[in-house]
Amino acid sequence: MFGWHGRLLQVDLSAGRARTESLPEEWLHHYLGGRGIAVRLFRDFFQTEPYSPEMPLIFATGPLCATAAPTAERMAVVSRSPLTRTLYDCSVGGRFAQQLKCAGFDVVQIVGRAAVPMVLAITPSGAELLPADSLWGSTVPTTIAALNGRGSVVAIGPAGEHLVPFATIITDDGNAADRGGLGAVMGSKRLKAVVVSGAKLPEIADPARFERAHNDILRLFRAAPVLFGELGFGAYGTPTLVDLLAQRRMTPTENFRKTFFAAAANYSGPALRAAYAPHKVGCCGCPLQCQKVTADGAYLPGYEALSHFGALNNIGDLAAIITAIRTCHELGLDPVSAAATLATWGEVRGAFVTEAELVPLLRDLVWRRGAGEPLCVGSRQLALAAGKPEVSMSVKGLELPAYDPRGAYGMALAYCTNNHGGCHLGAYPLAHEILRKPAPTDRFSFAGKARMIKIAEDINAAVDSLVACKFAFLGAGIEEYAELLAAVTGVDFTPERLKEIGECIYLTERWYNDVNGFSVIDDCLPERFFREAGSRGDGIEVPPLDRARFDEELQKYYRMRGLDAHGRFVDRNFLVSLTC
Secondary structure, three states: OOOOEEEEEEOOOOOEEEEEOOOOOOHHHHHHOHHHHHHHHHOOOOOOOOOOOOOOEEEEEEEOOOOOOOOOEEEEEEEOOOOOOOOOEEEOOOOOHHHHHHOOEEEEEEOOOHHHHHHHEEEEEEEEEOOOOOOOOHHHHHHHHOOOOOOEEEEEOOHHOOOOEEEEEEEEEOEEEEOOOOOHHHHOOOOOOOOOOOOOOOOOOOHHHHHHHHHHHHHHHOOOOHHHHHHHHHHHHHHHHHHHHOOOOOOOOOOOEEEOOOHHHHHHHHHHHHHOOOOEEOOOOOOOOEEEEEEOOEOOOOOOHHHHHHHHHHOOHHHHHHHHHHHHHHHOOHHHHHHHHHHHHHHOOOOOOHHHHHHHHHHHHOOOHHHHHHOOOOOOHHHHOOOOOOHHOOOOEEEOOOOHHHHHHHHHHHHHHHOOOOOOOOOOOHHHHHOOOOOOOOHHHOOOOHHHHHHHHHHHHHHHHHOOHHHHOOOOHHHHHHHHHHHHHHOOOOHHHHHHEEEEEEEEHHHHHHHHOHHHHHHHOHHHHHHHOOEEOOOOOOOOOOOOHHHHHHHHHHHHOOEEOOOOEEOHHHHHHHHO
16 A cells, blocks of 8 residues: 555553554545544544543544655544534644654544543554653643653643643644644543654655656745745745735724724734744745744744734734733643633623733633633633623634634635634635735625635545645645645546545535534524624725625525535435445
8 A cells, every 4th residue: 555554543541452453445545534534434423422432532644644745744633622513623734743654553543531641652563551640730831841752742731631622732843733622622531642753654656756746836836926925924924914914904803893903013924023033944844834933942823823812802912912822832722712712701891801811811711710710611602601692703613713704705605614613724715815916806795605615625625634734725736736646645536536535525524513403503604794894994895794695605505515405415315325
């Protein structure tokens, strides 16, 4: 077998044992790896409660991992979200994915609950459980430092231990499974960390063909201004979006009551460069190097976290924002959901948080005490408890990221059709609606957006199963990666075949949601976006969304997916009809 090892490590924490299983080659051809193979493995678990010992926590690499394929040193971390109750996957880059693949495993599936806190150590020969009582309660950096020398590490912080439903899993090189609360699932298993090391590289079927495909992708990357241009992700990382979203009048401000924040320039890419003189780093082997670190090795945050601790909470002080985000990293909290929950609380109480309140509130939230106790459940449950459900800016319980949907109608639709909830990464219409210059006028139109989002969701489901970085597809395309995949595996994957695979993965996730009771009611934005206009300026008007047109486009989307008017499956035997 080329590309894959065909091996799954099954770990049972309750029994204290691990065993190696073979992955059917047919499954790998139909689901690739990453998100896709995890979706297949969840077929018997998608109704299991998130904190049940039987709930799997899956780390899954893809067939391109541990090759020289650009941006493919990644894995999917997958479980059922305690925040949204949907199946949730996070695409995570870095050394851990590479080391897992080099240990000879494509997938690790962890079930059970340890009697006492444990660390799972993985090597090519299998797995060992190590006591972690001394690490329980430690911050993420302390835990990673304690395990230094054993291999690459993923760990949770106190937020995961205390089952905060937006807790994260963080890698030793600063990447994270940051959304959906998968750190709380890991914490419910009393698993503090996983360490892995290995040196077994996968074999490539056609090295010469691989080299040609690899060079084609790099050539396209270098020609893409958004990646390697003067103001691109390579130069500033995702904070380059701060100024662009402000210019587009799309910056979520004061809990999405406004769409422009005058102080946003304080935490923009140029502002970070001036304040910290950062240098570039990135996932191992990645040519993009979009992460930025300070001289002392501290990672600087990305656009989403900066914007939500900034504009969303009406805070313009860079030092306070950076400190809050670093506190989230230390405690193992998703900074996007944490900041959005603070903004919801600010609107509920009639006063947004101050710079001085940020860190104490985050700490109290994690330890479920004092003023932070009502915040530890996330924005939806907080708003419901306060009798103001309308002030939670979330879809399916997942707090919206830092792109106001009134300024990009494809994004508005994508938030609602995403199987996870309010996430922009399912369809990722960033390139079409936001990055183009000049600003596209059709961003204020629903025309054609149902088809655009459906196609993008299918492609991105395949991308998340390869597993590759979505930034790569701002330069290269699914055609180039299909050629790369064929060269690695020796299987004749085509762009059309990858889209078919992606569609199957998306629909399987949608089926899981359907059976768990999700419907058209859950595929909708908060009422604010249909009633209130965004901020005008520089000749830009940001009107409320037209509900009739939104509903019409959503119904078009349902028909394209073969769903009924309620967003549910017409074919109730969909899962039975799948060949794998």
